Amino acid sequence: MTRDEQPLIGESQSFLEVLDEVSRVAPLDRPVLVVGERGTGKELIAERLHFLSGRWDRPLVKLNCGAISESLLESELFGHEAGAFTDASRSRKGRFELADGGSLFLDELATTSMNIQEKLLRVIEYGQYERLGSSTTRAVDVRLIGATNVDLPGLADAGKFRADLLDRLAFDVITLPPLRQRREDILPLADHFAMRMTRELGRELFAGFSTNARNLLLNHPWPGNIRQLKNVVERAIYRHEDPDQPVSGIQFDPFESPWRPLSDHTQSQTLIGADNQTLPDDLRAHLDDCEKQLVMRALAEHHGNQREAAERLGLSYDQLRGIIKKHKIKARR
Ligand SMILES: Nc1ncnc2c1ncn2[C@@H]1O[C@H](COP(=O)(O)OP(=O)(O)OP(=O)(O)O)[C@@H](O)[C@H]1O
Numbered sequence: 001m002t003r004d005e006q007p008l009i010g011e012s013q014s015f016l017e018v019l020d021e022v023s024r025v026a027p028l029d030r031p032v033l034v035v036g037e038r039g040t041g042k043e044l045i046a047e048r049l050h051f052l053s054g055r056w057d058r059p060l061v062k063l064n065c066g067a068i069s070e071s072l073l074e075s076e077l078f079g080h081e082a083g084a085f086t087d088a089s090r091s092r093k094g095r096f097e098l099a100d101g102g103s104l105f106l107d108e109l110a111t112t113s114m115n116i117q118e119k120l121l122r123v124i125e126y127g128q129y130e131r132l133g134s135s136t137t138r139a140v141d142v143r144l145i146g147a148t149n150v151d152l153p154g155l156a157d158a159g160k161f162r163a164d165l166l167d168r169l170a171f172d173v174i175t176l177p178p179l180r181q182r183r184e185d186i187l188p189l190a191d192h193f194a195m196r197m198t199r200e201l202g203r204e205l206f207a208g209f210s211t212n213a214r215n216l217l218l219n220h221p222w223p224g225n226i227r228q229l230k231n232v233v234e235r236a237i238y239r240h241e242d243p244d245q246p247v248s249g250i251q252f253d254p255f256e257s258p259w260r261p262l263s264d265h266t267q268s269q270t271l272i273g274a275d276n277q278t279l280p281d282d283l284r285a286h287l288d289d290c291e292k293q294l295v296m297r298a299l300a301e302h303h304g305n306q307r308e309a310a311e312r313l314g315l316s317y318d319q320l321r322g323i324i325k326k327h328k329i330k331a332r333r
């Protein structure tokens with residue numbers, strides 16, 4: 001996809017500050033680390049860093065270090081010679097070589113082994129590396145953009161990430177705020193994804209979200225951040241049937257069903273919430289969420305029988321009906 005198809009939406013103070021920082025650091029030929037929870041837009045920011053740099057017309061190569069095994073990662077990064085390992089029938093360029101003159105985006109950096117970290121340090125520091133199975137030192141000119149959703153200084157303190165590599169990588173660190181801490185961005189993003197989905201479906205009109213839907217979107221804690229918001233909005237749009245009416249059906253969890261099989265894990269998450277590291281910054285929304293999850297669980301345990309579920313929870317039947325209606329829980333009558 002080109003840059004034009006992926007506009008960066010956001011008007012909150014914290015997001016605008018991030019964009020300023022990106023513009024400032026982009027032209028510098030130094031490594032940058034992009035930090036943020038899952039789905040906060042790290043990859044989009046990495047793209048912007050590349051396209052605002054002097055390397056914009058050179059390749060931007062990407063690699064997710066978390067997705068492959070260590071031995072494969074090494075050959076992906078640095079390439080290999082024929083015969084370097086059993087399956088290596090031909091020599092192959094690594095991502096550094098492919099990115100020569102441009103930028104290399106390394107996602108999920110925290111998962112790399114000490115061995116790889118050592119090689120990364122050398123290539124950042126001296127622009128030198130060897131292909132696997134070769135003793136010839138090669139030179140390369142690549143700007144590294146790293147991304148992580150974990151606390152790298154914490155890992156370095158615990159001896160699990162090289163502190164010297166961290167120092168080199170973190171010439172500048174761009175930290176993306178989670179969506180729940182930039183609520184002003186929720187509705188502009190939701191409208192953007194809604195209009196894009198409407199176009200994608202070949203429909204003409206997006207009549208906006210109902211007031212209730214907007215409130216639901218605004219008050220959700222969004223543990224999966226912008227990616228989750230995008231999914232929720234796209235689902236709401238494609239399920240919406242009457243184009244003249246505002247979109248009102250918001251379902252946060254596609255697995256939501258009274259028939260959902262429950263694991264211990266789902267159950268223990270119920271009260272803690274999806275994000276158990278911070279206090280909820282909207283207690284009411286959080287408690288509402290817990291209420292909804294517990295009622296769904298009771299319904300599931302009682303195979304959708306609302307009288308039994310109400311009794312189990314010490315509620316009257318009408319109280320339970322009220323809660324089901326409030327949360328738009330799909331339930332048998
Ligand atoms: N500011 C934004 N404006 C519009 N779309 C955005 C914005 N930020 C993120 N997105 C969209 O949200 C989704 C997630 O973004 P991205 O893949 O960059 O996140 P990430 O931080 O790399 O996530 P992960 O940690 O899971 O890899 C993508 O579809 C992206 O296009």
Ligand SMILES: [Mg+2]
Nearest residue numbers: 042043107147
């Ligand atoms: Mg990513």
